[in-house]
Amino acid sequence: MWYNTKAQEILGIDYPILQGPFGGNLSSVELVTTVSNAGGLGGYGAYTLSPQEIIDVDKQIKAATNKPYNINLWVSDNDGNTITDEQYNQAIQLFQPYFDEAGIPLPDKPAPFSSRFENQLEVILDIRPKVFSFMFGVLSADILEQCRRLGIITVGAATTLDEALVLEGAGVDMIIASGFEAGGHRPSFLASAEASTTGTFVLLQLIREKVKTPVIAAGGIANGRGVAAALTLGASAAQIGTAFLACDESNTLPIHRQMLFSEAAKYTTLSRAFTGRLGRGLTSRIAKDLSGKEFLPFPLQTTFMSPLRKAALDQQKWDMILFWGGQIAPILKHTKAKDLMQSLIEETTDYFNDLK
Numbered sequence: 001m002w003y004n005t006k007a008q009e010i011l012g013i014d015y016p017i018l019q020g021p022f023g024g025n026l027s028s029v030e031l032v033t034t035v036s037n038a039g040g041l042g043g044y045g046a047y048t049l050s051p052q053e054i055i056d057v058d059k060q061i062k063a064a065t066n067k068p069y070n071i072n073l074w075v076s077d078n079d080g081n082t083i084t085d086e087q088y089n090q091a092i093q094l095f096q097p098y099f100d101e102a103g104i105p106l107p108d109k110p111a112p113f114s115s116r117f118e119n120q121l122e123v124i125l126d127i128r129p130k131v132f133s134f135m136f137g138v139l140s141a142d143i144l145e146q147c148r149r150l151g152i153i154t155v156g157a158a159t160t161l162d163e164a165l166v167l168e169g170a171g172v173d174m175i176i177a178s179g180f181e182a183g184g185h186r187p188s189f190l191a192s193a194e195a196s197t198t199g200t201f202v203l204l205q206l207i208r209e210k211v212k213t214p215v216i217a218a219g220g221i222a223n224g225r226g227v228a229a230a231l232t233l234g235a236s237a238a239q240i241g242t243a244f245l246a247c248d249e250s251n252t253l254p255i256h257r258q259m260l261f262s263e264a265a266k267y268t269t270l271s272r273a274f275t276g277r278l279g280r281g282l283t284s285r286i287a288k289d290l291s292g293k294e295f296l297p298f299p300l301q302t303t304f305m306s307p308l309r310k311a312a313l314d315q316q317k318w319d320m321i322l323f324w325g326g327q328i329a330p331i332l333k334h335t336k337a338k339d340l341m342q343s344l345i346e347e348t349t350d351y352f353n354d355l356k
Contacts, residue, residue, distance in 0.1 A: 002228070002352045003345075006214045007174060007236035010153060011131060012068050014039030017227060017344055018216060019337075020241030021045035021072035021133065022184070022250065026324070029060045031249040031337055036067035038341035041131065043070040043239075047077055050116065051123045058127045068130035070155070073120050075137030076189065079276060080297035081113040091296050091304055098286060098320060102311040110296070110303040128152055135187035138170045155216065157187040159196040164207040164215075166190065172213065176239060177204045179219030183242045183326035185279040186270070193278035197270075201233055208234035222328040224347020231348075240344070242326040247337040253313070256323050257335070264318075265329035274309075274322040276301030282329075285319040 008016040019035040021027060021043030032042030044061065046054050054071070061069055088109045099106050124132050125146055132147060133155035139147075147154050148171075157176040158164035167175050178187055179200025186193035198206070200219035207215050217230035218239035230238040245252055246260040259265065259282055270280050271287035276298035281287075295301045312320040334340035 002231060002348055005231070005236045007216060010173060010214065011041055011237075013041050015341075015345055016231075016237035017041070017341065018070070018218075018237055018239040019043050019244045020182075020184070020218065020239050021070060022241070022245060022324075023047045023072070023074070024324075026245065026251050028249060028251040029057060029064060031244060031247065031251075032061055032069050033064040033067075034249050034337040035244070035341060036065045036069045038338055039067075039345070040341055041068055041070055041237075043072055043131075043133065045072045046120065047072070047074040047117075049120070051119045054120060054123045055127060058129065070131035070133050071124060071127075071129045072133045072135065073117060073124065074187075075117060075134050075139065077115055077117050077136075078113050078297065078299055080300070081115070083110065083296055083300055085109070087296060090294065091301075094290060094293060094295075095304070095308065099308055102308060102315060102317065102320070104307055104311045107304055107307050110300040113299060113303075124152070125150060131155060133157070133176070135185075137189045138166055138172075141170065144171050157218075158207065159186055159188045159193070159203070160190065160198065161203070161206045161210060163188070163190050163196075164211050164213075168211050168213045174214045174216055174236070175207065175211065176216045176218050177207050177235070179203050179217075180270070180280075181327040182219030183245065183268070183280050183324045183329070185275070185277050188278075193270075201229065204230065204233050204235055220326065220328045222326075222331055223333075224344050224349075224351055226328070227344055227348045228351040242324075242329050243332055243334065243340055244337060245324065246329070246332050246335065247340060248335050249337045255313070255318065259318065259323045260325050260329050260332060261335075264323075265325060265332070268325060268327050268329070271322070272301070274301070274305055275299065279322075279324065280326060281322040281324045284322060287322070 023045035035042035214236035
C-alpha cells in the first residue's frame with residue numbers, strides 16, 4: 001500500500017503524513033495529539049518556549065496520546081541579538097506612518113536577545129520525544145550522536161540541494177524538502193532565503209537524485225492528490241502546514257483561520273517586514289509598501305512590531321497584520337483536524353487505487 005514507506009517505518013506511524021510544527025505560539029497540544037492519534041505525526045513548534053514550557057507541553061502531549069509526535073526547534077534563533085541606534089532610527093522612519101495610523105506610540109529600542117537554543121536542546125535530550133525536527137541549520141555531530149543513543153529520530157529542513165547534502169553528511173535520519181510555496185518562514189541556512197526559493201516538487205526531485213536519506217516533501221500540499229504527487233516523485237512522506245493551521249484545533253486566532261478561507265488567501269507574499277526573516281503569509285499592505293526595504297534582524301523586528309500587531313488586531317486593521325499561509329490556501333476545505341486527516345488518507349488511497 002502507498003503508506004508503507006521508509007518514513008512511516010522509521011517514525012512508527014500508520015500513514016506518512018506529518019503536521020507541520022508551527023512556531024510563534026500557533027501550535028497546540030490538541031492539534032498535535034489529534035493528528036498523531038489519527039495515524040499521522042503531530043508536530044509542535046517550540047522555538048519560542050522556555051525550557052520549562054517545553055517540559056510542560058511535552059507532559060500534556062504524553063497525557064493525550066501514546067503515539068509518536070515531533071517537537072521542533074530552530075538551531076539559529078536570531079540573526080543578531082542587538083541593534084544600533086542607527087538601525088533603530090531607520091526602523092522608526094519606515095514604520096512611523098503605521099504606528100501613527102494605529103494611534104499608538106513608537107516602541108522603545110528592542111532589548112538585546114539571548115539565545116535559548118542550547119537550554120532548549122538540553123530539555124529535548126531529557127524528555128526524549130520520538131521525533132526532534134530542527135530548522136535554520138544543522139546539529140553538531142555530538143548532539144546527533146546523543147539523539148541516536150537516546151532513540152530520538154532527527155529531521156532537518158533543507159530549502160536547497162546543498163543544504164540537503166549537508167544534512168545527510170551530518171547523519172540526520174530524514175530531510176524535509178521545504179519548497180517556497182510553503183507558509184511561514186523560509187528555513188534556509190547556507191545561502192540567503194531570497195536565493196533559496198525552489199518549488200517543492202523540483203527540490204524534492206533534486207534531493208532524491210543525490211541523497212539516500214528519506215525525504216519529506218513540504219510546501220503546497222493540502223489534499224490527497226498532493227500527498228500522492230509527493231510520494232510519486234520519491235518522497236517518503238508529506239508534511240502539511242497551512243491546511244492544519246486553518247483547523248479549529250490549532251492555536252491561531254479565529255480571524256486568522258477566517259482569512260485562510262477567504263478571498264484574501266489567493267494572494268501571498270514573501271516578506272521580512274514583520275519578523276526580520278523571510279516568511280510567506282497572506283499579502284498585506286505593509287509587505288507591499290515596504291518591499292525591498294531593510295529591517296531589524298530577527299527576532300528584534302518581531303519585538304519592534306509587536307505593539308503594532310496588537311493595535312491592528314484590536315482595531316481590525318487586517319491589512320497591517322501578517323497572517324501566515326502558503327500558496328495552497330485557496331483549496332482548503334476542512335476546519336477539523338480529524339476530518340482533514342481522514343480526507344487525506346481516503347483521497348490518497350483512492351488515487352493509487354484508480355491507477356490499478
